[in-house]
Amino acid sequence: MLEMMRKNGLTLATFALGCTAVVALTHNLTQSTIIEQEQAQLLRVLDELLPPESHDEPLFDHCVMLSSESFLGTREALPVFTAVKNGEPQSYAIEAIAPDGYSGEIKLVVGIKADGTLNGVRVLNHNETPGLGDKIELKKSDWVLDFNGQSLQGEEDPRWAVRSDGGQFDAFTGATITPRAVVKAVHKVLLLVNQQPRLLSQAPACGESL
Template identity: 50%
Template sequence: MTTKRQSMTKNAAMLALFAFACTLLVVIVNYFTEPRIEQQVKAQLIRSTNEVLSEELADSEYQQRCLIVNEPQFLGSDKDQTIRLIELNQVTAAYVYQSIAPDGYSGQIRLLVGLNADSTISGVRVVQHNETPGLGDKVETRKSDWIYQFNGQGLIDEKDSRWAVKKDGGQFDAFTGATITPRAVVKAVKNVLIYHATNQQSINDNATDC
């Protein structure tokens, strides 16, 4: 009986040691890969800037100023987000917001939201997500044209009922079998518009060279 108990104790110790080693390995891999992933996302954000601008502005030799803000209520994260001011001849022609939809079906959805000078939307792009292939990933332009629904849209006020998916009484299409993802993106884009309406002058005054 003693030998059997010693064997069980030994096996349990080995299993615990194996579990610890696996956990440690995951932590180490995450420690070294997370900064690289973050750098790749930032690079993608910069590359995607032209995609959310009007075609005319994207083809011009514009300048940029930037403002770093921390607005979890409106931009979806307690991490700093960047607002880019796109300028022609020292006049602001557009704004590009980094934003996050925190309530996607499979977690956060990172967005770029472009606004024209009149606060209408020039474009929206998803730059990172973990949504379900074949369902939620239709937010990508290579999978569907769903994201183009935002082009030219504006916001009347914070209670603008159009800013919801059709299932909730709004104007935006959802995906068959997947309402959570489009609902999250619509909400995130609306929050950008709300924030911009209140803070546009402050953004103009405080932005600096990128």
């Protein structure tokens, strides 16, 4: 009886170890695929927000890792790409997090001209409700295009809110939290460029921060 229990215990332990190994391998393979997909998406977004004609130097030569929870919505350092033409910065593509989405964090890229005018906004990653909050994706709706050409008229610009809060941006029926979070995050990035541009110039280069 004791011998049988030992055999059963050994069998269960072996099975558990095997399952753990399979789960770990699947996670590693999936994680690698996810990273590759996110990088490919980032390249597409950069091409949209900082098109080739906006710079004559490689974007990755002008990439810094910025840490600023108050402006970027996270303690994690996020990349900022600068479009440089004729030796002068023309625009920025700044990754940011909207931490207060309905289903968690929403990762954005905000394109801003050096004069503080928005080139556009794109969503990199989110877990918002399909059919409701996912309308922040350009492939789901054109809502995000409302940011194009927008700017700030002072820090307390009342336009930077959804309409139900007295602002100019539409909300989604049944999903006000999601657009509210995105508008708030974009507003903070605009404040960064308008009020603290030195943070962009003082941040370490992407390679140096690794």
